[in-house]
Amino acid sequence: MSNVILTKEYEAPPVNKKEVLRYAGCKNADAGVASLLDSCIEELSDKLVYKVCYCLLPLHISGENVDLGNFSLSSGKLALCLKGCKKAVVFAATVGIGPDRLVMRYGSTAAARALMLQAVGAERIETLCNSFCDDVAKEYGSVTPRFSPGYGDLSIETQKDIFAFLEPNKRIGLYLNDSMLMAPAKSVTAIFGIVE
């Protein structure tokens, strides 16, 4: 169970258009925006992957220190979030470089399209994370909300530890650059606890 890093690939979950519009800063869509949204979903549809790599780890919390066996993190808010859990899942997820490519493509020639594409990408990665967390919950019981480096007092530098541990570059093609940005951009790393 512990220390084994696994990779999982998902089929495309259904798109939540309302969420996409929210990410695009748009409360409701007129005909123009609606058709832009549809054509962005269509253009991205065969350019997305849904990949997750993860590991289930034993969890020991003392004060602000969250010890996951292989590495430990310091964050009071994370410790609070994981309180009472004996195991935690650390994972990295990505929908691939499709959105990055298209956003680059349209960024300088079609700004509205670029905006909408990145909104679709944002919705896709969040939906992927939800699917993954739901799956874990189904297998192990309920789970805490997921917590990512950069939230609250969990330093963004924690990304380095997570990347060194999961090696998502080898497993799902997810990279970390020197300023702690992930590439592909539509990616998430996070930790959540398993409530027993």
Add this chain to the structure above:
Amino acid sequence: MFSEFLKNNIVYLDGGMGTLLQASGLMPGEHPEVWNITHPDVIRRIHKAYFDAGSNVVCTNTFGANILKFSCEELDGIVKAAVENARTAARESTAKGQKFVALDIGPTGKLLRPLGDLDFEDAVSVFAATVKAGVRYGVDLIMIETMNDSYETKAALLAAKENSTLPVIVSNAYGADGKLMTGSTPAAMVAMLEGMGADVIGANCSLGPKQLAVVVRELLENASVPVALKPNAGLPSVKNGKTVYDVSPKEFADDVTALIKEGVSLAGGCCGTTPEYIKALTEAAEGISPLPLTEKNITAVSSYTHAVKLGAPVLIGERINPTGKKRFKQALLENDMDYILGEGVSQQEKGVHLLDVNVGLPDIDEVSMLCRTVCELQAVTDLPLQIDTADTIAMEAALRRYNGKAMVNSVNGKAESMEAIFPLIKKYGGVAVALTLDESGIPSTADGRFKIAEKILNTAKKYGIDKKNIIFDTLAMTVSADSSAAIATLTALRRIKEELGCHTSLGVSNISFGLPRRDVVNGTFFALALENGLSAAIMNPYSSDMMKTYYAYRALKGLDENCAEYIEAADSFTVDTASDTVKKAPSEYSSELQRAIMKGIKEKSGEFTRELLKSTPPLDIVQKEIIPALDTVGKGFENKTVYLPQLLMSAEAAKCAFEQIKAVISREAASEEKGIFVLATVKGDIHDIGKNIVKLLLENYGFKVIDLGKDTPPQLICDTVVEKHAPIVGLSALMTTTVPAMEETVKLIKKNAPWCKTVVGGAVLTEEYAKKIGADKYAADAMETVRYAEEVINKQA
């Protein structure tokens, strides 16, 4: 010698290393390469077990041994120990087969620009250090493996070729979709790698042998060099806390053997495979002799996603070229990269297969401009490029950076030209467009041009360049000056195709120079050229006559099943009837143009502007139509009745209208330029969608925006502000980790350009943060930036 052994034998490679090291106690996150020094006994035992199982080649335990993870001294020590471990194992193994040691090179662990932050040349240097160490300690060959990005693969192969003379195996990790993580097909990889001189091309890791079969077959179909295969032992799962793979040694051996029978020449295993798998494989494949290698004679160029093979005619868009194009020249001189990239994207939308890239102008630094254009085009389009320059230094710089195998435009029969271009083709790969002219000019007869083609082929051969990598341009000359010009060109074209078996190319539109209604002549000449064997046409995809000919030709020659492409394209053949569509405006909008802008309909706004220009002075259109429409939308956004996507759609529509105005008068005159605005995403930040939105709106509102792009060093921003005496600078940052770079930039500007106002924005910024880092203004969105910029300019005025 490995190369000799490879010629006559199936070569058995080794199997997984990581899995076995984990079984021996390697922890996640620990560097396995260090074990060469700390646990040489374990490494030697594994290598020896592979030799004993029948492996001819064992890869050193140096997958991640590079100077990004280790210091130069550490790297040297690791490679030295790694080679020694493999050599010792070879000596100690009593197996009978020939034994070789390969320097194993895996990915750097960083993603290259433009998607990541590792520069291509830095990647080359990283690999070069490992290659040099391997050469120093005497490996027999180099194994570049598990690469999932074509650009990084190119960097590694280039480093291997520049720093050694050893044979190189290049193996990529393909996903379940049969492509690399960055999208390359096996055919694209073959085009690029074979062009650069890879000795073996292969696939490894990620999947089991059954799932990789499709990839392997595509490699075999395209490669004229031997193909290698090192699959995983299927897919991993967890049983009792241990990773197990779902393909047994027996099944693995049978599956791989089947592929050896199809032509694979080198075989081994990757993750999850053990000496047991290799033993099963060598036993299963015993007695099979390797299939003879065949030359595939495929003329192909590639991008980072796909290969374009010459056969059925292909179209090369000619619009990225300043010759005779005022607007393009202006874009080059003003460094207006967006315009140039836009030409690339819209030609792709018109259906071309390649883009010609020519940015030569007397007043610009062509080396850096060409290089930059090629890189930036590759960020926005996946079409292969034809690099078009007479400057050999610029050609080399662009070919080196190009992600794929480019078309090289051009070489000709002059000794000097061939001496300059052929070594570049040999080193970087490429398909050369060879013009049939030489020291004595362009022969007027077809026979003269044919003879030059033969000479070029013979010379290419001396450089080791196969004829599949040369295509001939028999030079379309003006028919109005010489009535036999077209016939000479066409005859030479046909003879080269039939007698030399080579592909051909033409700049089609030269034929009609000096004639009225050139499109008519061009379209007909294009049809004739196609019928005489033209493989690639350099042409204007916006020309309806050319596209009509192309689609009709394909339909007539049985190249277009059910005429489907023709029927789809036929919609766009209809005559442009913009003039009929300018109706009376509905009452809520003062004109159709205003409606188009406010509704964000780009195409219409361009059309209506063109129409209006026939009757209205350009400045009136700007003042009375475009600006009021923009203002209405901008105010709507501020009042939250219009949302961001709608604001942007309107802004783009307005930009289209401005483009039409610009075609008539210069932009400066068009909008009484308000002032200079320097804009940049700060150092370390590589996402620039917000910055691009701000730019679009600022330009619409009449600012001259100097866009320094993303990941911009503070000094460059400051220097630009000083040089232009810019009254205002806008900085964007997305991450908390890049805010310090923003702060540094703001301080630098305050010190060196105290007159300049700084406005900042981006996901992580707040009013408070902005104050803390000393910025003059925090803008929550693009409109707020525009309003602040107007305020700053008004105060100064």
